[in-house]
Amino acid sequence: MSGLRVRARLDARDAAFDLTLADGEVLAVLGPNGAGKSTLLSLVAGLVRPDHGTVTLGEAVLTDTDAGVFVPAHARGVALLSQRALLFPHLSAAANVEFAPRSQGRGRAASRELARRWLRAVDAEDLARRRPAQLSGGQAQRVAIARALAAQPRVLLLDEPMSALDVTAAPAVRRLLRTVLREQGRTAVIVTHDLLDALALADRVVVVERGRVVESGSVRSVLTSPRSAFGARIAGVNLLSGRIVEHGALETPWGTVVSGTEETGGSLHAGAAAVALFRPAAVAVHLEPPHASPRNVLPVTIAEMEVHGAAVRVRGAENPDGSAALAADVTAAAVADLDLAPGRRVYFVVKTQEVQLHPALPAPAG
Numbered sequence: 001m002s003g004l005r006v007r008a009r010l011d012a013r014d015a016a017f018d019l020t021l022a023d024g025e026v027l028a029v030l031g032p033n034g035a036g037k038s039t040l041l042s043l044v045a046g047l048v049r050p051d052h053g054t055v056t057l058g059e060a061v062l063t064d065t066d067a068g069v070f071v072p073a074h075a076r077g078v079a080l081l082s083q084r085a086l087l088f089p090h091l092s093a094a095a096n097v098e099f100a101p102r103s104q105g106r107g108r109a110a111s112r113e114l115a116r117r118w119l120r121a122v123d124a125e126d127l128a129r130r131r132p133a134q135l136s137g138g139q140a141q142r143v144a145i146a147r148a149l150a151a152q153p154r155v156l157l158l159d160e161p162m163s164a165l166d167v168t169a170a171p172a173v174r175r176l177l178r179t180v181l182r183e184q185g186r187t188a189v190i191v192t193h194d195l196l197d198a199l200a201l202a203d204r205v206v207v208v209e210r211g212r213v214v215e216s217g218s219v220r221s222v223l224t225s226p227r228s229a230f231g232a233r234i235a236g237v238n239l240l241s242g243r244i245v246e247h248g249a250l251e252t253p254w255g256t257v258v259s260g261t262e263e264t265g266g267s268l269h270a271g272a273a274a275v276a277l278f279r280p281a282a283v284a285v286h287l288e289p290p291h292a293s294p295r296n297v298l299p300v301t302i303a304e305m306e307v308h309g310a311a312v313r314v315r316g317a318e319n320p321d322g323s324a325a326l327a328a329d330v331t332a333a334a335v336a337d338l339d340l341a342p343g344r345r346v347y348f349v350v351k352t353q354e355v356q357l358h359p360a361l362p363a364p365a366g
């Protein structure tokens with residue numbers, strides 16, 4: 001047996017999980033509030049004991065209720081990173097990172113060297129002497145990532161690691177996590193509310209509802225053919241699939257070219273299979289194509305309109321490849337001003353910086 005396997009029931013929280021994770025796989029866990037996502041991480045981390053079941057990591061049995069096995073959290077080879085960097089407030093950043101190897105019995109000099117290496121890896125070397133109170137949220141989270149990695153965990157668990165960061169700090173942490181998770185081939189489980197994070201960071205996604213895994217597959221498959229209520233709700237993101245034709249530009253099979261920004265640091269080369277994602281709220285609807293650049297102008301025939309929260313969601317006809325129609329969220333005033341109605345030919349206009357380009361993911365595993 002390799003990888004992580006969880007088969008556990010926790011009755012007090014009405015949770016019953018059965019899932020496996022291959023070595024080197026990154027799994028994103030999505031689901032509504034209170035669905036049991038954190039509970040799943042707690043079961044793996046050894047923070048809660050299931051009423052019944054097993055948690056295994058490769059050959060190691062971490063939990064086995066029948067056999068009376070429950071390896072304590074610190075001895076599991078599992079690191080948990082939460083929303084807020086839980087650094088020791090009285091220790092410097094460097095001492096926080098050193099703590100992990102020290103508590104595993106490494107010598108002082110070796111621990112110090114490891115801490116330096118990991119702080120450098122998260123681009124926080126110059127913060128080494130600062131106390132947590134002197135760090136911004138994003139800086140503290142980078143130090144917390146260094147501390148988690150310095151423990152050399154076999155599995156990294158991340159509980160909404162970007163949700164407490166402001167919008168300016170989140171991209172750097174997301175880029176760092178992308179390096180840590182995707183390029184270093186780590187085994188990891190990331191709980192997130194953000195589908196775009198799932199897409200940027202994970203190989204596979206599971207949707208958790210009421211303490212159960214209700215859907216599992218590639219992020220794209222969950223996006224394009226959701227089978228759970230939550231999957232359908234989160235699929236409210238526009239997605240176009242195609243190939244990169246030049247840096248920062250994707251062409252769909254029917255010849256539409258969309259420009260966007262790549263958060264992955266320029267790894268998408270011409271010919272690469274990719275997806276472009278943008279939120280309906282980022283789309284403006286025009287009756288004539290605007291001339292201002294840099295903007296994407298997508299001709300659309302309105303198929304339907306529906307009230308969507310405080311906005312009106314305007315949906316185009318299905319794309320030529322049968323993928324979900326593009327959607328725009330506009331104000332009711334705009335609907336009236338532009339006289340929008342089904343059948344009308346309009347232009348969906350979206351700024352380049354609102355479009356995220358990502359590599360297309362491989363087919364779902366299992």
Ligand SMILES: Nc1ncnc2c1ncn2[C@@H]1O[C@H](COP(=O)(O)OP(=O)(O)OP(=O)(O)O)[C@@H](O)[C@H]1O
Binds near residue numbers: 032037039040
């Ligand atoms: N420490 C706890 N003790 C008892 N019940 C808990 C505890 N933590 C969570 N629960 C309950 O377990 C259920 C699952 O909660 P959990 O925190 O795992 O959900 P979640 O999917 O992580 O939610 P959120 O997205 O809101 O963080 C909820 O009904 C919650 O009230």
